[in-house]
Amino acid sequence: xxxxxxxxxxxxxxxxxxxxxxxxxxxxxxxxxxxxxxxxxxxxxxxxxxxxxxxxxxxxxxxxxxxxxxxxxxxxxxxxxxxxxxxxxxxxxxxxxxxxxxxxxxxxxxxxxxxxxxxxxxxxxxxxxxxxxxxxxxxxxxxxxxxxxxxxxxxxxxxxxxxxxxxxxxxxxxxxxxxxxxxxxxxxxxxxxxxxxxxxxxxxxxxxxxxxxxxxxxxxxxxxxxxxxxxxxxxxxxxxxxxxxxxxxxxxxxxxxxxxxxxxxxxxxxxxxxxxxxxxxxxxxxxxxxxxxxxxxxxxxxxxxxxxxxxxxxxxxxxx
Amino acid sequence: xxxxxxxxxxxxxxxxxxxxxxxxxxxxxxxxxxxxxxxxxxxxxxxxxxxxxxxxxxxxxxxxxxxxxxxxxxxxxxxxxxxxxxxxxxxxxxxxxxxxxxxxxxxxxxxxxxxxxxxxxxxxxxxxxxxxxxxxxxxxxxxxxxxxxxxxxxxxxxxxxxxxxxxxxxxxxxxxxxxxxxxxxxxxxxxxxxxxxxxxxxxxxxxxxxxxxxxxxxxxxxxxxxxxxxxxxxxxxxxxxxxxxxxxxxxxxxxxxxxxxxxxxxxxxxxxxxxxxxxxxxxxxxxxxxxxxxxxxxxxxxxxxxxxxxxxxxxxxxxx
Numbered sequence: 001x002x003x004x005x006x007x008x009x010x011x012x013x014x015x016x017x018x019x020x021x022x023x024x025x026x027x028x029x030x031x032x033x034x035x036x037x038x039x040x041x042x043x044x045x046x047x048x049x050x051x052x053x054x055x056x057x058x059x060x061x062x063x064x065x066x067x068x069x070x071x072x073x074x075x076x077x078x079x080x081x082x083x084x085x086x087x088x089x090x091x092x093x094x095x096x097x098x099x100x101x102x103x104x105x106x107x108x109x110x111x112x113x114x115x116x117x118x119x120x121x122x123x124x125x126x127x128x129x130x131x132x133x134x135x136x137x138x139x140x141x142x143x144x145x146x147x148x149x150x151x152x153x154x155x156x157x158x159x160x161x162x163x164x165x166x167x168x169x170x171x172x173x174x175x176x177x178x179x180x181x182x183x184x185x186x187x188x189x190x191x192x193x194x195x196x197x198x199x200x201x202x203x204x205x206x207x208x209x210x211x212x213x214x215x216x217x218x219x220x221x222x223x224x225x226x227x228x229x230x231x232x233x234x235x236x237x238x239x240x241x242x243x244x245x246x247x248x249x250x251x252x253x254x255x256x257x258x259x260x261x262x263x264x265x266x267x268x269x270x271x272x273x274x275x276x277x278x279x280x281x282x283x284x285x286x287x288x289x290x291x292x293x294x295x296x297x298x299x300x301x302x303x304x305x306x307x308x309x310x311x312x313x314x315x316x317x318x319x320x
Numbered sequence: 321x322x323x324x325x326x327x328x329x330x331x332x333x334x335x336x337x338x339x340x341x342x343x344x345x346x347x348x349x350x351x352x353x354x355x356x357x358x359x360x361x362x363x364x365x366x367x368x369x370x371x372x373x374x375x376x377x378x379x380x381x382x383x384x385x386x387x388x389x390x391x392x393x394x395x396x397x398x399x400x401x402x403x404x405x406x407x408x409x410x411x412x413x414x415x416x417x418x419x420x421x422x423x424x425x426x427x428x429x430x431x432x433x434x435x436x437x438x439x440x441x442x443x444x445x446x447x448x449x450x451x452x453x454x455x456x457x458x459x460x461x462x463x464x465x466x467x468x469x470x471x472x473x474x475x476x477x478x479x480x481x482x483x484x485x486x487x488x489x490x491x492x493x494x495x496x497x498x499x500x501x502x503x504x505x506x507x508x509x510x511x512x513x514x515x516x517x518x519x520x521x522x523x524x525x526x527x528x529x530x531x532x533x534x535x536x537x538x539x540x541x542x543x544x545x546x547x548x549x550x551x552x553x554x555x556x557x558x559x560x561x562x563x564x565x566x567x568x569x570x571x572x573x574x575x576x577x578x579x580x581x582x583x584x585x586x587x588x589x590x591x592x593x594x595x596x597x598x599x600x601x602x603x604x605x606x607x608x609x610x611x612x613x614x615x616x617x618x619x620x621x622x623x624x625x626x627x628x629x630x631x632x633x634x635x636x637x638x639x640x
Binding site: 151227313 | 324471474477511512515517540542543546550551583589590594624626627633634638
């Protein structure tokens, strides 16, 4: 027994994060192959594409074809990412994705300027407008999100108080539009978090909003991803984004080492070995990670697919 | 402020772990180049070679030449590793190393059988004999060490109680030979530890031996190395082994992914960003990690050397 959560939810973002980031072209059929394989692992939500400008992100130009090509599995929600109206309309037009709105803010003016050409205030204003529009269209708005919540390559440290205030802005936008959010996601977009920072920021948000469920989106650019996720578990966080094999990264984060999210299978091993249920079949997920390496054609950061699952070694020992 | 230790000691093991593990031959001069570079970073102890059978570990056949070739830096202790009398005599003969004895036990019969062809009991008996011999020769015995303290690929989970008992065996050997150990190192030789296991094992040893200083030697084979190190910091552990760039691994651990220790520069970044002083110049250490990659001729696991130090980004922001 421990004080860690009994179970958590993982949103798989490998296909979106990964295929968006890779330099070379990847065949649509192979993207579909990975998504269909991930659908059999027990993961309940998979972000499979982003609807972004194909001139800026050529790896996602085939987003519609990918969505059309998958074989949806019972009980799995497939989602896409968009950053503007055009992307939203493309997502809606597929008629195969779980489309729900996110109220997205950013904690760094400098990052927002580069990523979306807006200030923090302009971003907040835009979210009021977009939430109203979602509501008019009957699209549920279920999630808040904050980019660069732990620091920014272009702005440096982000004051904890700013994060708390921006959570308040998200909740105010939700309230003004009469929508009820399931959770708010704090993203360490540029990998500035440490375990101690996770505890401080999550703790400060909890102090102000004790009933708000939080999610963590942790990039592993400086190697601290799983340590940060563990600190999140210690704080009782029960929702995490992750990417199979450690696929991906943000192409606009401005550094060569823009590593992806925490690696899903490494995170699943850590959780399951500590008695935190993920609902994911680790062996099946490791096969997906090996498939992902085969698809991108180069080694990916995941460790467990090379080092092996412990449950397998235990079983081999018992059989011998 | 936090409850983490104010400062910690890092033993750099990259040259020994790394050059022992690499498949191809590495020029002696390049090994020396890395060791001399590490000597300028603020690291106070560097394990630079192992004195092992060159037929089993050809990468260490030039151990004496490496020791002879370095330019010792003031205040830096250089050490070597040995596993038997012959290795010990080779280390002593160099006359340039800090030679001190370790009382080494292993928590897994199956691992000891493969690694040293002994049972746990035979290993304990051998340590009584070797400690007596060190003492007769006037060699200080300063350290206890336990291999496979958190689990074993060939034996599975290791009961916490066995670890506590084996720490007792180490202390009994020390007492019987009238030597006073500085600390006992618990090694996660085959990467079975989770953060929760670190807390449980360290906690159980502390309960029984509250005044005993502990050290952690954490392999990163399953990606949990830094999360485990963070759990150690939370338990107040103040000594850690690490390997620059994540060099190395144990060639006898029996799996392809035998990754090395936690990466020194990633660990230093995590510590320094949390206010835990390491005494190490991170920028200088990153240069060493890049040098290590150049020397081995392939990418190494370290993340910060690709992702960049945060202090540098803060400074760039202030200058702009």
